[in-house]
Ligand SMILES: Nc1nc2c(ncn2[C@@H]2O[C@H](COP(=O)(O)OP(=O)(O)OP(=O)(O)O)[C@@H](O)[C@H]2O)c(=O)[nH]1
């Protein structure tokens with residue numbers, strides 16, 4: 001798989017990677033925020049009742065595992081696209097929109113809902129399969145220092161693990177905020193480890209139609225990066241994002 005093929009930002013020194021201690025992986029979800037909405041499907045694949053006929057429709061969505069370190073993930077077998085971004089940016093909600101399943105990934109209004117590397121497998125109507133990885137959010141100050149450090153190590157450990165199936169990362173940025181220091185660091189880190197990425201501007205439904213173009217420009221400014229505007233709530237941008245994910249997964 002060809003690396004360094006995605007959007008490349010400026011290349012300051014990467015954040016230091018710390019060794020990640022492997023933990024036993026029970027295959028069961030762990031560490032869930034108190035108000036998290038339950039995942040509906042657990043290990044059982046959820047069949048799609050809809051028959052819209054788009055090749056990007058998900059006909060089967062399966063929870064694979066939740067791990068606390070890259071070493072706890074199953075052996076690489078199917079292309080993976082990971083979703084990274086600060087807490088509450090809408091990663092898990094977007095994964096549900098991509099999977100066309102409401103309760104697959106846990107979502108919550110309380111930041112810090114996702115606490116491990118949560119892996120799902122999607123089978124598309126086109127016959128393609130892709131795994132999506134829900135990552136814990138970063139930049140949530142109300143978490144304890146130790147927990148933030150562990151999450152940082154977990155995310156960096158996974159992204160720099162050299163997993164051959166990791167095709168790229170969707171870097172989520174709230175369309176109303178634009179990228180901040182954490183996003184710059186993440187992009188620099190991805191560039192330093194040679195993992196392709198695309199920018200995804202979330203919660204686009206919160207902006208009026210005539211504000212969106214400028215908001216997307218603001219998200220990509222300074223990175224020369226492609227930006228896809230999405231709403232996990234309304235599904236806007238979902239097909240365009242799935243196309244971008246498949247493109248990343250076909251690069252070699
Ligand atoms: N209006 C709107 N709200 C959204 C959208 N996506 C997510 N939200 C809301 O934002 C909050 C956080 O959503 P999550 O999907 O749990 O965010 P997350 O990035 O996975 O958060 P962590 O797991 O804590 O990192 C929830 O209250 C969602 O309902 C969106 O596209 N539009």
Ligand SMILES: [Mg+2]
Nearest residue numbers: 091092113114
């Ligand atoms: Mg989440």
